[in-house]
Amino acid sequence: MPVSLSESSLPTMPLSGHLAELRRRLLVSGIVWIAASAMAWFLTPAVVSYLGERVGRLVFVTPAEAFVSLVKIAMTLGLVAAAPVILVEAWLFVLPGLFPTERRLVYRLAPVVVVLFVAGIVFSWFVMLPLMLSFFLGFQTERIHATITIARFLSFLMGVTLPFGLVFQLPLVTYTLTRIGVVPARFWARQRRYVVLMAFIVGALLTPPDPVSQALLAIPLLFLYEIGAWVARRAERLRVGRGEEGVWP
Structure with a gap:
């Protein structure tokens, strides 16, 4: 059976404190994501080569398309690499408010x-x-x-x-x-x-x-x-x- 807890038994924090905590968690997550994406940029040629093996030669039809696509690949790889840190930051943010x-x-x-x-x-x-x-x-x-x-x-x-x-x-x-x-x-x-x-x-x-x-x-x-x-x-x-x-x- 669940343990009954009153709201007064939980730690409280003013709204400004929650916002500051949220900003800090988002900042840490963002920095880790950007850093991981920057490192993943050097893997994008290998990823494009691997994808090309499945469908053949990939082309681009606008000047910025290739660059934007490579950035998307790097950001996706960076998100995967940074996911553990982002999940931990999210968990630490919601943890104090859970029974x-x-x-x-x-x-x-x-x-x-x-x-x-x-x-x-x-x-x-x-x-x-x-x-x-x-x-x-x-x-x-x-x-x-x-x-x-x-x-x-x-x-x-x-x-x-x-x-x-x-x-x-x-x-x-x-x-x-x-x-x-x-x-x-x-x-x-x-x-x-x-x-x-x-x-x-x-x-x-x-x-x-x-x-x-x-x-x-x-x-x-x-x-x-x-x-x-x-x-x-x-x-x-x-x-x-x-x-x-x-x-x-």
């Missing part, structure tokens, strides 16, 4: 969120991206040749990979909502007909505007939903077995 039960919940769920996000990115990169590129580039003929700009390819790449990192959180969402007693497990089973429609809508919103990309995101999303419904049933049995009703795990 002990909420802190335990974050400690349990945060590693799972990271693992699922990375799993989604890896799945999209090594499974979905090759399939999509093979399908789309397969329409080349003697008279139709692919001339892909680096900016458009980066947009396509981000539109394919990042959504999978998000949709892979679905089993965790269903588990958590059922485990704390907010949503019963039977709710997830009853929503399948609507989930099919929503999966294709989400696929249309999060992927490049073509039906193939939409379907390639919707199908794994439906599979993840079924996994989520299964883990929700296990979460409900665990909660009922412990005699808990609508409490934090």
